[in-house]
Amino acid sequence: MEFGWTAGQQARYDEVLDATRAAFPAPPGPGHGFYSRKDWLRLGEIGMLGAPLPEEYGGGALGALDTARTVEAVGRGCADTGLVFGAAAHTFACSVPIAAFGSAAVRRRLLPELAAGRLIAGNAMTEPEAGSDSSSLAMTATPVDGGFLLNGTKSFVSNGPAADVYVTYATVDPRAGFLGVTGFVVDRGTSGVVVGRPYDKMGLHSCPAGAVTFEDCFVPEEQVLGAVGGGAAIFQHSMGWERACLFALYLGLLDRLLDSCVRHARARRQFGRRIGDFQSVSHRIADIKLRLESARLLLYRACWSMDQGEPSVLAVALSKLAVSEGVLASAADAVRVFGGRGYLRDDGVEAALRDAVPSTIFSGTSDIQRELIAKEIGL
Template sequence: MHFDRTTEQEAAYRDTLTAVRERFPAPIHDRFFDRKEWRTLGDLGLLGLSIPAEYGGGGLGALATAFQVEALGRGCADTGIVFAASAHLFACAMPLAGFGGEEARARFLPGLASGELIAGNAMTEDEAGSDVSRLATTATEVPGGYLLNGTKSFVTNGPVSDVFVTYATTDPRAGHLGVTGFVVARDAGGVRVGAPFEKMGLTSVPAGTVTFEDCFVPADQVLGAPGQGGAIFQHSMGWERACLFAGYVGMLDRVLDRTVEHARTRRQFGAAIGANQSVANRVVDMKLRLESARLLLYRACWEMDAGRRPTLAVALSKLAVSEAAVAGALDAVSVFGARGYLRDAGIETTLRDAVPATIFSGTSDIQRLIIARELGL
């Protein structure tokens, strides 16, 4: 099991790191990302890393993709943009690439890879988050396709999305086997997009509700076969819980670099604060959590590339990275002290952006439940 980057991958990592540092040098405050910034991500190849090359993507495997997302997270000072791009790619483009029909792939994937289009994953509902077998949104078969009815919540990119990947109940008697996936254009009749939520963190990426009212979706925009939606969603969650969180590994690297530099240069009572054991120990704990999480994430991606059943590895990775993100951000605030609480320093922004990592893509408690089941408990 080798996780070293090849010479080519190392060069790509460095190129991405340099490019995003130049283009996104500071967190975005009080606005959402704009189309120009989104196209910049597309021009850098970051919106299509794992999309097949024939549709304009990079055609990368999970581990090679994670290396690039890690570079994005380390170089980009705004974690919201990193999250928006990753949700677009892993929760939307990948299920379309893997399970969409040829016509739907040809219609949407090139624009998703280039940044011409923005995608939103419309799965979560007010009374159905982690349990995909209890979706209230329905899809009723009609000649030529389906009529969607229902409301989705917490749709990342939703208010600005051009296309949605969504899931609905087609057979309420069949539980998770009665769920079907769809790709829906925003301009389809019956799509209504809600106003952006006001959030604690990830403030540069809009999220909101999407309502379908007798929204007709042609049969060629069904993902996979009817009833396969639950499995397709779990497949996309494998990509999201592994590769998306590489962005948080990169964020932790960025924060650790800043924290070490601050501990070296900030002086109190005639000495650098890093000379104090209590400060040094916090920094060491940050490094330990980061490297442990990184290795678990790399292993999860390696198992995906190897065609293994990665459920346990992915859950361990997601749990470790998300918890490390919150703990590391808290430690950084502590080392920076009062300066860490000031908005201009950017440290408190890291903490606010880290907190939702333990909630989306399956909460930490859900990951523990998955791990327990994989252990036979």
């Protein structure tokens, strides 16, 4: 059993961290808007957007573990968690399934642009009445000459208002349940694509999210992902990458929070002592460290199992649950360590809490992860 990194792996992490800090030196201020195309191109240059994609398309050809380390470094170096989240959703929910299941023509046309950051992708899966139950989609795909007509509305499309291309899922036969679900790649400019206004969200402010409606939207056969009726398996494949690698950004956020709490506890004095000398404060920070390292080991284990080709449902569910619940609890503790300052926006601590809340909801809620764990252990 090996817990160390090779010299090359550590050098890659350090290079990405340094490049990220140089590209995004200041945290976003209160009331900042959505990310810019310039921000997106910077992430392409750093290598985050193409990390798991084949080299022939401009990617880094990294496995899940090395990809997660790249995302972790970006999450640590960039305080704009909404931007990093949007980039991770673009990569794991869109670029990864296109690379694995897209037609040769679609891969050649889109992957180099997605890896470089010249295009932005949005994953359109969730519907108003189909969230955790992703097999009960109302959006339909009707076969027509040369392709399919899509009809339906997708809600909570991360990057949706800004995206140039969407990976979406619809059913070719509502009676077939998950066996009728089919994946599609749809260009934003396609007739019948209606993009809604961005939602006003609690956190992850830099990442625009909104509804996307498809009205008699024609998608040619070459833009079907995989086989007709195979969309559920494709979606679960992308969820494996997302639940493991995307959540590495929260390890980076936790590293930043921990560093901030330690600095504050050393500098802040009350009753003639550093507040870090008080057990109530030091133990709270120790708990943050415990959650961070526990979640980190589970996430690395999940990514390792994916790279080995092992069954990884249990490992990924444990990782996702530990990271999301850990970052939420730790961000709340960080606010209390900072006291009144933690409630103000200047230090970015309250932003970390707001950005942590949705981690227990997207990519499968914490309750769904517990259901998966229970099933995998034989309950």
